[in-house]
Amino acid sequence: MSAETLNKNIETxxxxxxxxxxxxxxxxxxxxxxxxxxxxSTDEHFNIDWxxxxxxxxxxxxxxxxxxxxxxxxxxxxxxxxxxxxxxxQSLYEKSYYAKQHDHILLLDTGEVIEFCDPRIxxxxxxxxxxxxxxxxxxxxxxxxxxxx
Numbered sequence: 087m088s089a090e091t092l093n094k095n096i097e098t099x100x101x102x103x104x105x106x107x108x109x110x111x112x113x114x115x116x117x118x119x120x121x122x123x124x125x126x127s128t129d130e131h132f133n134i135d136w137x138x139x140x141x142x143x144x145x146x147x148x149x150x151x152x153x154x155x156x157x158x159x160x161x162x163x164x165x166x167x168x169x170x171x172x173x174x175x176q177s178l179y180e181k182s183y184y185a186k187q188h189d190h191i192l193l194l195d196t197g198e199v200i201e202f203c204d205p206r207i208x209x210x211x212x213x214x215x216x217x218x219x220x221x222x223x224x225x226x227x228x229x230x231x232x233x234x235x
């Protein structure tokens with residue numbers, strides 16, 4: 087993705103956040119917008135500690151509590167998605183506004199997360215909607231695996 091496209095996407099997401107905050111009477115703080123910018127500048131899954139360190143590296147005076155509170159807002163605004171890849175594992179997050187539907191493989195021996203997209207899953211989703219007469223809004227699919235020796 088070009089720098090121009092990235093900047094445009096970040097500005098769009100900031101506008102979405104601004105509207106969300108205004109509609110709910112939340113404060114529009116510089117920290118919240120800096121956090122969303124940091125999130126949308128990466129393509130990786132991240133945890134709160136990683137985000138906290140990134141903000142500190144850029145000399146933002148932001149507490150972990152501010153990050154946790156902002157993440158809750160971003161989850162509610164559908165700007166980030168939360169993953170709990172296993173019991174006792176730290177929650178991981180990823181941006182969701184421009185994200186294409188994808189699923190995950192978690193390698194238990196390395197902790198690596200592999201994203202994949204397989205059109206056959208859409209076929210299964212379509213079939214389930216027909217069988218159960220429902221509209222599936224989203225889904226999460228996780229495979230837990232180990233590297234072959």
